[in-house]
Amino acid sequence: MAKAGRMANRYQHVADDLRRLITTGALAVGERLPAEQELASRYKVSTPTLRNALEVLQSEGLVEKRHGSGNFIRRPGQRITYASDRHEAGRSPIPNVAVSVSLETALVKADARLSLLLAVRAGSPLAEYAFVSHQGTAPRSLARVYVPHAVARLGVPDVNESPWGDSVRQLLSGVGVRVMATAERVTARFPTAWEAHTLHISTRAPVLAVERTSTDAGDRVVEAALLVLPLARNALEEVMGGWDVDSDMREDVLLVVGELSANAVTHARKFPGRQWRLAVVPNPEVIRVEVSDADAERHPELSPPSDGEQGDAERGRGLELADTLTGGAWGVAERVVGKTVWAQIKRPAPLGAP
Structure with a gap:
């Protein structure tokens, strides 16, 4: 388990460094990254660990893998707006320019x-x-x-x-x-x-x-x-653009989704062929986030690991943040296979409400 935590931290460190190079412009849009073996040697990691790091950046939209050509720095996408209420009377479709x-x-x-x-x-x-x-x-x-x-x-x-x-x-x-x-x-x-x-x-x-x-x-x-x-x-911002939530609550939901999803993706790697699942459900009083994975053994905890215990990748990262943003409204539910970590972000009371 400790070895698995060290391996997870390695690919996260590689992803962090490449992300820094991309966001600061040291790696330009459209630039081809060095070959995977060369990058793995540069970071002193195995090729599978390097590929895990690249997959993180691909999922963030920063890197595009072109089969037969290599990995390229992707141009940041212009926001595409998806508004679920755009067909209601009096609403006009929002154009997505440059698309x-x-x-x-x-x-x-x-x-x-x-x-x-x-x-x-x-x-x-x-x-x-x-x-x-x-x-x-x-x-x-x-x-x-x-x-x-x-x-x-x-x-x-x-x-x-x-x-x-x-x-x-x-x-x-x-x-x-x-x-x-x-x-x-x-x-x-x-x-x-x-x-x-x-x-x-x-x-x-x-x-x-x-x-x-x-x-x-x-x-x-x-x-x-x-x-x-x-x-x-x-991508989630685009879908939430059609929901009746203010910018502060939207940011809270995105932070909770990001932290819980990072846990699920890490845990899902132990089970090839098993997927993880995210559900975001808007209700009148709360927005509920559910993230499921196949790992029933590792449950997220609030307390940081003590010396000698595995770090974020094994124990569940971001739960202090989720606990703060939800006011403690989160938990873990067992499934037939694996677990579901859920959290509820309370909607603000309407103006004038008691």
Whole structure:
């Protein structure tokens, strides 16, 4: 266990140093990093440890791995705004400037997941619209929108500046199908091989996934969307941009998510093939964060490790911060496999409330 802690600290130290070189401009945007073996020798670590450090930077959006070419410093992405209430009356879609969007369409049959999401039978025909946004040549987001043929048979939507499939809703509106309510579920996971290839990221770099369903006045599901963004800090900010929270609370949520997710990613490395999971759920009084991993043995603790005990990577980092920001409203729940660490950030009382 102590050896594992030292190894974890090594890749974190390498990631910290490379991050410093990138943010100070010592490594320029577009610059190719030295070969992995050369970097490993420079930092006096093994190649697997060096790759773990690079995966951390890839997940933060600082480094892009181009297969067959190497690792390159990535241009910081311009913020893409995702507002879940942008379709309400009186709201106008927020343009995402300097972002280009491509579209591919296909006729597919509902698999088990889509049949459950759309409340249709497995095998039902669906129109699939796959939107990929780019800033320059770098992919930023992926959105797959599905409309059952039983709802409407639509043409090809216009490709506008929105990467979220808003033009599909415009087509629905044009044939008299009106969206009355939208439900969203936000999670984090590792990407599929196809998603990683499309977004130019590693299969071990976490992504933020948004599952969206839209219903009409009769509660019929008329559209579903699966949205995927590389899990850098700004990805969660983009989704939270549509929530009714002020900037201070948004920052608190981001800090708690970042610290608990760092624990889960570290613990998940012990179990190849097992993913970790993040859920962020806005409720009327609190925003609840749940981070799950497969390691049932290591539980986070508030007290710092004593001499001779393993450090942050083994004991759980950031819990003092999470405890402060949540007022102690956090805990650990056992799962069939592993554990879930949860935390609740209380919403501020409305002005004038007792």
